[in-house]
Amino acid sequence: MQRTRLDIARIQAAREVIDPIFLDTPLYRCEALEPGLGCTVSIKLETANPVRSFKARGTELIASLLAGSGSRAVVCASAGNLGQALAWSGRGRGLDVTVVASRFAPAAKLDRIRALGASVELVDGDFDMARERASAVARHHGVRLVEDSLDIETCEGAATIGLELVDTVPSFDVVLIALGGGALATGVGHVIKARAPGAEVICVQPLGAPAMTLSWRERRVVTTGPTSTIADGVAGRRPIPAVLADLLLVADDAVLVQEASIVAGMRMLLHHAGLVVEPSAALGIAAILEDRDRFAGRHVVTIVCGGNVDMDAYHRWVGAPPIHDS
Known part of the structure; x- marks a missing residue:
């Protein structure tokens, strides 16, 4: 192969x-x-x-690496599940997690992200617009951007x-x-x-x-x-x-x-x-x-x-x- x-x-x-x-x-x-x-x-x-999805398998790896490097802030774009997973993994390791999502994302997913201690920023567009905004936040604040599938x-x-x-x-x-x-x-x-x-x-x-x-x-x-x-x-x-x-x-x-x-x-x-x-x-x-x-x-x-x-x-x-x- x-x-x-x-x-x-x-x-x-x-x-x-x-x-x-x-x-x-x-x-x-x-x-x-x-x-x-x-x-x-x-x-x-x-x-x-x-977190009721497979996504935490990946965020556990990312959060462990960040905690080990001393980095404490991370941002991602999410349709809901990645955000919940990163919030869960980050909470357990003392990370400051921001999730950018579409305001049209399911309310249940957004509520759960907040309940897990992450900050949520909403955009007036779809997931790809949230990706663009998360990238801008990472550049502006100098924090780790988690990009699902690319990472x-x-x-x-x-x-x-x-x-x-x-x-x-x-x-x-x-x-x-x-x-x-x-x-x-x-x-x-x-x-x-x-x-x-x-x-x-x-x-x-x-x-x-x-x-x-x-x-x-x-x-x-x-x-x-x-x-x-x-x-x-x-x-x-x-x-x-x-x-x-x-x-x-x-x-x-x-x-x-x-x-x-x-x-x-x-x-x-x-x-x-x-x-x-x-x-x-x-x-x-x-x-x-x-x-x-x-x-x-x-x-x-x-x-x-x-x-x-x-x-x-x-x-x-x-x-x-x-x-x-x-």
């Missing part, structure tokens, strides 16, 4: 730095999903931790999920990975290609936020106009060249799914797996729903990557949970 920016030895070492509360998250076969999907389905549940720690932290997959599941045919900025896809994909090269790595993105998928298909950075998707966690418009270069080496395919399929995936995860997830976490299920023949009879692993969702919006999309008599 050609070399990505990632390194297996560093990924293994990362497990010694990351708080164990974020490691070895549940991984299990979910038979209740299988009749509706037509394949064997295993779930890697990255919502079972204090190798965010990718190698996410890659520890891949180690857990290959060490736990005897064999699987496909892993479906939500694709946004690319940290999760490049991290897990790197490990799969190194340790389980027979497995297919498929990245999944909403049709309404297709920048990274279009870039993967054309093998060059493709920027897009405004996004239109409920999956706010993966709604970027401007791929990072270095991340795309890594993705081209580890992804076997990148597919786009419709909003209705994302909602259907969320509904299936609620009714058949008892999981309340954010839209980005249902992208893998959505991909199976849209192309059942491709996955028929195969063992598919999907990473349920986040559970931070505004419940009012969730009920509008999915409907209220069923009520059962005791």
Whole structure:
């Protein structure tokens, strides 16, 4: 395999730095999903931790490095999950964390960032505008800018999920990975290609936020106009060249799914797996729903990557949970 920016030895070492509360998250076969999907389905549940997403695996590495260097201030742009994770990791190490976010980000995510002790600055635009503002704040104040997916720690932290997959599941045919900025896809994909090269790595993105998928298909950075998707966690418009270069080496395919399929995936995860997830976490299920023949009879692993969702919006999309008599 050609070399990505990632390194297996560093990924293994990362497990010694990351708080164990974020490691070895549940991984299990979910038979209740299988009749509706037509394949064997295993779930890697990255919502079972204090920030309800995989992002803290990377922020733990970053915060440890900063604390060790004596640096105390850090800023990032976030659609919500990275901000929560950095706030959590920074709070435990005495860091001053600022998170720049769109004022249109889910209120539940913003409230949780504040509750974890970080300062929040809002911009009147989307995630990419928040990225620009976070960069300006870092330059002006001379503090560390955390750039999700560009900072190798965010990718190698996410890659520890891949180690857990290959060490736990005897064999699987496909892993479906939500694709946004690319940290999760490049991290897990790197490990799969190194340790389980027979497995297919498929990245999944909403049709309404297709920048990274279009870039993967054309093998060059493709920027897009405004996004239109409920999956706010993966709604970027401007791929990072270095991340795309890594993705081209580890992804076997990148597919786009419709909003209705994302909602259907969320509904299936609620009714058949008892999981309340954010839209980005249902992208893998959505991909199976849209192309059942491709996955028929195969063992598919999907990473349920986040559970931070505004419940009012969730009920509008999915409907209220069923009520059962005791």
